[in-house]
Amino acid sequence: MKKSHIDAKDAWHSSHLWMVAIFIMATILGLTIATSISISILRPLKLLDDSAKLIAGGNLKELLYIQKKGEITSLANSFNQMILSLRHQIRTSKTILEAIADPIFTVDMAMNLTYFSPACEKLSGYTSKEVIGKKCYEIFKSDICEKQCAVKSSAKNGTPTYNVEVQMKTKDQKSIPIMASASSIKDEQGNIMGGCEVFRNISEQKRMLRELKEAEEQLIISEKMAALGRLASCVSHELRNPLAIIQNSAYYLKHKFTDQDAKLHKHLGIIENEIISSNKIIDELLGFCRTTKSELASNDINKVIELSISRIQLKPNITIEKNLAPELPPVPLDKEQIHQVFVNLISNAEYSMLNNGGKISITSRQNKGMVEIEIGDQGCGIPSSDLKKLFDPFFTTKIKGIGLGLAITKSIIQNHHANISVNSVVGEGTSFFISLPIAKEYSKTVS
Amino acid sequence: MMNGKTIKKSGETIEKREKLKILVVDDQSGMRETLSDILQDAGYVVEAAVDGYCAIKKAGKQFFDIILMDVIMPGINGVEAIKEIKKLNSQTKFILMTAYSAETLINEAVKLGIYQYINKPFPPEQIISILENINKNKTKNDE
Incomplete structure (x- = not known):
């Protein structure tokens, strides 16, 4: 009995041990399976989740690497394909943006710069690092930033703004005229997320337009002058005949009535x-x-200057002081015409000092490949309002004069590819400056 | 330069000057009239022609010592007229008068051997002075 009791006890003990063993084994198996599942499914899913978060944050640097093959690996590969595709698209977009010569920048809703293209860096003088995150209006300081922001305007109206002409400032505070176009950046739902502005430096166009306008004005003046010249020539010649006849008649009468009425x-x-x-x-x-x-x-x-001086008879109260630089290089010029220029300028100088007398100073010198002549007087001076009109035909302040002297002077100077300018102070005097280019064969040795 | 003394006063006779025959050719009647009067009073024998054709016709009929020729005239110009008259008589002296910048014509006339050219308006003393010089030379040659 005792033995059977022991056997029963042993059997129970034995089965109990088996149960424990089975439980342990089941637990181990469960843990193993769970670990296996964790390794093969959950971990890759976690990696995918992390990667998705990184992509959402704009980080496309890392690709997923999953060793085991299976469904998750396939998903990871698709994920990697998506990353590579995104990388390609971003690279393409960036290349396009960088290939555009016109500067481009983007901002968020707070007008903080989020992108600053290389062309933008080049034009503004700022680096992308310096400006990203900063307010665009603080960087560009455009004249209409506050009142008429192109980005804000397009965001407000929901339509792009094209070709707004404004002034912007570079890093070195240089003002540049630009032509700006802007558009709002929207999300999938159409909510405005920020703006994008593309602009163009129009300094060169402005300069060309200005030059074109000047050339056009000059052409109109030239045409007018040519027509005026033809008219003047025709009238002048026609007037010479009657003048000759009147002169003959006056001469005849004068000599016929020798002892008559005084x-x-x-x-x-x-x-x-x-x-x-x-x-x-x-x-x-x-x-x-x-x-x-x-x-x-x-x-x-200098010889032409001397010739002009010798041909002019000045009033006794007016003197000439010469400061002629010796050994000046030759200048290509029409001797008679330049002589006429000097006679005109010296005569004008004399006229300005008729009442009080004074000194006319004539200076010649060489300066940067040019020969400069300065003719100055101590006369009444020219009011600034008259200075602009000074070279216009028929502008005169003289009692007797038709106002062609300085117009002729300017025309001659232009024919010589030279420059003439004037500086005058009322009550102190006037100085005319002429810059004539040196003859080519000498310009190399003197420059 | 001549002055008022060269003008013939009424009743006076100037012998040698009357030897010179002058033809004034100008399409402007005022020019013809005034120059003719001045030169006649200075003692010259003066005739006038209204244009180049008329001048050629007159020069064909009689000899003129001096012809005062305008350059620009209706019909043929003064230089063409000089060419034709020179064919008729090579001894005539020509003084060209011009109110225009007719440089090409003047150069052509100079090549033809004109005595002088003067620009209008000119002081009458100038023309009288030129004529006096011609007269003096002619008198010397005659002697």
């Missing part, structure tokens, strides 16, 4: 003097017509 002779004298004055005007008009062509030959400018 007043008769006075008036005949007036007629003769006025004929001389009229003829001078005609000469001036014809001189103006003749300035269209210049025959340039290398000449010593």
